[in-house]
Amino acid sequence: MTTSTKSFSGNVIETLAFPTFVQVAHNLVAAKFELMKxxxxxxxxxxxxxxxxxxxxxxxxxxxxxxxxxxxxxxxxxxxxxxxxxxxxxxxxxxxxxxxxxxxxxxxxxxxxxxxxxxxxxxxxxxxxxxxIPDSFWPQQYTNPLNSLSYGPIAERALSRQQKIDVIVGTVGSGGSLFGMALVLQRENPKLEVIAVDHNKSVIFGAQPKRITKMCREAWTMLGVGSGIPMGNVNFELCDEVHWVPVPKMVQKVHDLHRRTGMLVGPSSGAALAVAEWRAARAPSQNVLTILPDGGVRYTDTLFNPAWLHNYNQDLIRSWSRPRDIASLEEVSQDWCRFAWGRRRYRDVTGSDPAPRPAGYDP
Known part of the structure; x- marks a missing residue:
């Protein structure tokens, strides 16, 4: 690789590896990634x-x-x-x-x-x-602890901008970004509140609602949030509360953000932002950081396509101004739900251990 090629690659890597920090409200900052992973x-x-x-x-x-x-x-x-x-x-x-x-x-x-x-x-x-494919390398993003560790420098950048962060809000896919950043932020503030955002149809936190909207049922595989299998990088004992956000709420927030700022983001970002804005408004004196992990380009045929949106008109006319507090995972529904996880082990909350990792994992 020539010197000029190395310099070009370095610029590309710097641009993609770190987020832009956007002031969304006086006490809310969003780490907006071009490509979080x-x-x-x-x-x-x-x-x-x-x-x-x-x-x-x-x-x-x-x-x-x-x-x-x-x-x-x-x-x-x-x-x-x-x-x-x-x-x-x-x-x-x-x-x-x-x-x-x-x-x-x-x-x-x-x-x-x-x-x-x-x-x-x-x-x-x-x-x-x-x-x-002999000697091929498998990164194992779902279970590799390096996934979480990679977010340490990003958390340090957030702290260089805002010395004290009281709350971090992020969606959970593999679990790496939210809990990797939270581990670093917690060193500076042991009272850091960690809020995980999940999808109504996801099994990560043990919820399996029986009734969900058409949009949640049909569109969730494209979202980049939640999972149908256990994830090894989810740090349950670091999690204070969990929000399950319905797909229509994600879409509404994505459209609202574009209308206000011109920023085109994906549904994971909409879910995180909905919860973060609600949390920041409840405590104006606390500094909230949220993670916007996905851009909107891959969703031009769906979230930003009037013909696709028309299929879900009945779901999209619903609105949620706040989450519904629930006392057990059995109460998770098609609505925006909030549950106090309380930094407990998965078993202490659900009564059982997480499902075995799927065949194919060999970390």
Whole structure:
């Protein structure tokens, strides 16, 4: 790699690895990422290259349809590494970006008969592909502790801007960003309040509502928040409360943010912002930090498409000004729900241990 190429790559990496901090309200700052999963993808690949798990010119294989897939595609292109991605259904713009960057895609669109849904089906396919690609490296974003550790420098930047942060609000996918940043922020403020935001259909925090809206049922696989399988980077004992935000609320907040600021973000960002704005308004003297993990480009055919939105008119006319406090996970419903987790172990809240990690995990 020439000096000019290294300089160019360095600029790209700096731009993608760190967020822009946006003042949303007088006591609310949003860490707005261009590509949030770039930080853990880079951290994991760099360490693998340094310790020999991944050799120069080697091959990376991962299951991802979201921002981690795009981050790996960019980095493997910059690092001259091969990349195979096992994905779910992809919007055309996302498929084009991944393939344009050189990734080989294996799309799994049917999870019938597979306990754990589409994510489990993809992990099974990943296991088969790994055996056919000798010496391939698997980043294991869902369970790799380096995922959480990679967010430390981002939390430090947040602290350099705001010396004391009282509350952090973030959506939970793999669990890396919210809990990785919270661990660093808590060193400066042991009383830091950690608020996790999940999706009504997600199993991460043990809720399995029986009745949800059409939009929640049909659209949740595209959201980038929540999961149908357990996630190894979720730090339950660091979590103070959980909010389950319905998809219509996410969409309403995304549209509201664009109308106010012109910023185009995705549904995960809408979910986090809805909860963060509500929390900041309740305590004007406290400093709240929220994470906006996803841009809106991949959702141009859905969240910003009048024809697609028309399919969910009945859901979108509903509104929620505040969450409904619930006393047990059995009460999680299609509404915006809030539960005091209280930094407890998963077992202490649910009465059982988390479900076994799906076949295909071998951290």
């Amino acid at each position: 770039f930080a853990p993808a880079k951290y994991i690949l760099d360490i693998a290259l340094a310790n020999g798990q991944l050799r120069p010119g080697g091959h990376v294989i991962e299951s991802s349809s979201g921002t981690f897939a795009l981050a790996l595609s960019i980095l493997c292109s910059l690092y001259d590494l091969g990349l195979t991605l096992v994905t779910g259904p992809l919007p055309d713009v996302v498929r084009w970006r991944l393939e344009n960057l050189g990734a080989v895609l294996h799309a799994i669109c049917d999870s019938k008969g597979c306990k754990g849904g589409l994510q489990q089906a993809r992990l099974q396919a990943l296991g088969e592909l790994r055996s056919s």
